[in-house]
Amino acid sequence: MEQIQVGDSNSGGGISRNDSIVVVGASSRFETLPEDCISMVISHTTPRDACVVASVSKAVKSAAQSDLVWETFLPPEYASLVPRSLNCSSKKEVYLSLADDSVLIDDGKKSFWLEKSSGKKCFMLSAMDLTIIWGDSPAYWQWITVPESKFEKVAELRNVCWFEIRGKISCGMLSKKTHYSVYAVFKRTSNRSHGFDHTPVEAEVGFVGKETTKKFVFLEPGDTDSRSGYRYSGVSHAAVSRAFRTRRPWMLFPREEVEAERKVGSRNVEEPKERGDGWREVELGKFYIDNGGCEDGDEIEISVMETQMGHWKSGLIFQGIEIRPVKRQEEEEMVTK
DSSP: OOOOOOOOTTSSSSSOOBTTBOOOTTHHHHTTSOHHHHHHHHTTSOHHHHHHHTTSOHHHHHHHTSHHHHHHHSOTTHHHHSOTTOOOSSHHHHHHHHHHSOEEETTTTEEEEEOTTTOOEEEEEEGGGSEETTTTOTTTEEEEOOTTSSSSOEEEEOOBSSEEEEEEEEGGGSOSSEEEEEEEEEEEOSSOOBSOTTOOEEEEEEETTSOOEEEEEOSSOTTSOOTTOOOOTTOOHHHHHHHHHTTOGGGSOOHHHHHHHHHTTOOOSBOOEEOTTSOEEEEEEEEEEOTTOOOTTOEEEEEEEEOSSOOOBBOEEEEEEEEEEOOHHHHHHHHHO
16 A cells, blocks of 8 residues: 655655645545544644645545644643633634734733744743843833733833843743744834944843853944944954943944945844834844753743943833744754854
């Protein structure tokens, strides 16, 4: 009897993922299998594959949409995360609900959702779930409500010279075998921010007690103000750190040299990008959760801080820190390096 194989992207045949292309070998014989068998095979692929293979035939569609398939794509703890008000008639509807809209967990301090194509878990740690230095002092930080935020309260930076925000998440909450990116999510107040135009802040991401990755990021885009004549595009972490320790950032590079660096696209200091939800984000770093997951108590720690210059900074509204899987193309590039 001819063997019928349906596999994931690592298999040689059957269902092979290549953008939106799915090839099903010997589909006529595949359809003759019992529906539970077809469902079991599809459950070893991905949510994206299940949606595409459903177009093969009515029999395969029925199997691909079964609860047996979609329950395997849901995290084991999904029942405790789904709001009681959510009225879903199938596990696929539950999955799509968690992929389309985030839900608040941990007394409203975290937001959780699923990456739609893969089912990987995503989180945002709200400002309320972070350690913000001077965050309880109204002269420095103010807790406000904004309608576009996921959370009840966000942190508005009024005026500080010591800018430091830290957060942690148990790596057991995250998906195994997954590369994650970490982002700060924020916006300006109604007036433009002050003190961040030409001052990069230091970001660290990594497992607690182990070596972390460090980088510098801007909380203002590079084109906000050109009057000072210096930028940090293309400057190494060590050069920026040294300049800020000596409190002489303007000595990094002449303006002409910096402009030349910018033209060739060398950029080691990350800049913020606009999101579709009205907020900005800047990547703070990456980490990887391996197949074994984590030991009990292992945590990922994230920090973003600027404490070297000592000048005053104000005018940002900080919603939180977002942790989501690296995009598929970027992840493939990381693996092949």
